[in-house]
Amino acid sequence: IAASTTIDRRFGEPTTLPVAIRELVSPAIALPVMAAAGDDRCDDTLLQIDELPVGLLLTTQAQADIAAGRPARVTTCEPLSLTAGTHRVSTANGLTAGVDVNQLVLDDGVSAAARTPAPQVTVERTRTTRTATVAACPTGCWLIMGEGFNTGWSASIDDTQLPPPQQVAGGFNGWWLAPTDNPTTVQIEWQAQPPVTYALIVSALAVLGCIALAVGRRRRWTSFAPPTWVATPPRLDRSLWSPVAWPQAVASGVVLVGLTGLLVSPQMAAVSLVPALAMIAFRRPAIAGATALLLVVAIGARITQRQLAERFVANAGWPGLWEKLHGPGLLVVTLLVAASLLDRAPPAASTHQPADGRNAV
Numbered sequence: 001i002a003a004s005t006t007i008d009r010r011f012g013e014p015t016t017l018p019v020a021i022r023e024l025v026s027p028a029i030a031l032p033v034m035a036a037a038g039d040d041r042c043d044d045t046l047l048q049i050d051e052l053p054v055g056l057l058l059t060t061q062a063q064a065d066i067a068a069g070r071p072a073r074v075t076t077c078e079p080l081s082l083t084a085g086t087h088r089v090s091t092a093n094g095l096t097a098g099v100d101v102n103q104l105v106l107d108d109g110v111s112a113a114a115r116t117p118a119p120q121v122t123v124e125r126t127r128t129t130r131t132a133t134v135a136a137c138p139t140g141c142w143l144i145m146g147e148g149f150n151t152g153w154s155a156s157i158d159d160t161q162l163p164p165p166q167q168v169a170g171g172f173n174g175w176w177l178a179p180t181d182n183p184t185t186v187q188i189e190w191q192a193q194p195p196v197t198y199a200l201i202v203s204a205l206a207v208l209g210c211i212a213l214a215v216g217r218r219r220r221w222t223s224f225a226p227p228t229w230v231a232t233p234p235r236l237d238r239s240l241w242s243p244v245a246w247p248q249a250v251a252s253g254v255v256l257v258g259l260t261g262l263l264v265s266p267q268m269a270a271v272s273l274v275p276a277l278a279m280i281a282f283r284r285p286a287i288a289g290a291t292a293l294l295l296v297v298a299i300g301a302r303i304t305q306r307q308l309a310e311r312f313v314a315n316a317g318w319p320g321l322w323e324k325l326h327g328p329g330l331l332v333v334t335l336l337v338a339a340s341l342l343d344r345a346p347p348a349a350s351t352h353q354p355a356d357g358r359n360a361v
Contacts (some may be wrong), residue, residue, distance in 0.1 A: 013315050042077040046101055048090045054080070066099060080106075086354040116141075130188040140179040143186055146172045150193035157184060243283035252285040253277065257340035272331060279338070289339035292332045299325050301334075 002018045039146030044053035055077035065072040094100035119135035134143060155162040155175045168174030177184055253276035275291040312321055
């Protein structure tokens with residue numbers, strides 16, 4: 001077995017290709033007997049455009065090549081006429097059809113010699129911006145940014161916003177530039193960065209606030225010994241499942257659904273109605289904590305099962321494989337918040353007073 005690698009087109013990382021059988025040869029394996037090639041015929045079972053069958057002309061030579069296991073070049077039975085816009089192209093499953101359509105070439109009938117050569121492009125890059133200077137393109141041209149299609153990129157010319165990018169050239173961002181006889185400077189910016197930056201600033205302020213609370217000025221007692229505080233560690237006992245008052249149960253359920261709808265999604269808020277109603281009906285907010293535990297186990301089991309079955313490559317795109325689990329993962333957080341709202345055993349208020357009658361500071 002020889003390992004084969006390739007460079008990941010999106011992340012530029014060396015990636016080991018999955019194990020595959022390239023060729024299997026054995027005297028015990030006999031090629032299937034194919035029907036003898038007949039006259040030219042039109043086969044409309046191999047290709048569809050917009051879910052409509054497209055006939056492929058199988059000539060006598062093409063049928064002979066297919067029967068011998070050789071590649072065959074075919075054309076459509078009739079010329080295609082596609083309107084402007086998006087079209088869906090699909091091919092038959094080779095496991096059932098017996099023939100794989102490996103490549104489809106759409107030709108507009110214009111010879112390569114008649115096409116205008118692509119203009120020169122120079123690019124200046126920063127972490128979140130690209131400045132592309134495109135040479136004159138008198139007939140108009142596409143500006144293609146080969147970094148993977150993502151609608152988070154926006155482009156503008158002289159502060160005039162261009163339409164959203166279109167997916168072109170096999171999966172990249174593309175913007176159509178109007179005909180011009182002069183060079184054009186296009187500003188491309190990653191618009192998804194500002195919200196992330198604001199979130200990082202808020203997170204940093206929250207961390208600083210926590211540090212200030214942890215190491216800031218503490219309560220001190222003067223001229224007397226401080227009282228002894230005894231912290232009782234939490235225990236998993238039956239008291240956690242004891243019912244609470246109706247207002248407290250309703251408050252926990254409302255907080256669960258409200259937080260989920262605000263921080264996760266309306267769909268997850270609808271899902272959270274199930275544990276919320278159970279919390280209210282049984283007056284036990286601990287149901288939210290138990291649901292969170294079960295949900296964490298289910299998410300972990302799903303990730304483990306898919307990873308073992310499909311052997312996903314460990315690269316920068318690995319977290320994106322579990323995008324559908326982000327909602328349930330955030331639901332775990334809101335469930336834990338709802339379960340921890342009620343303090344079942346609040347500590348008794350301290351009645352300790354300094355011996356000399358002075359107030360504590």
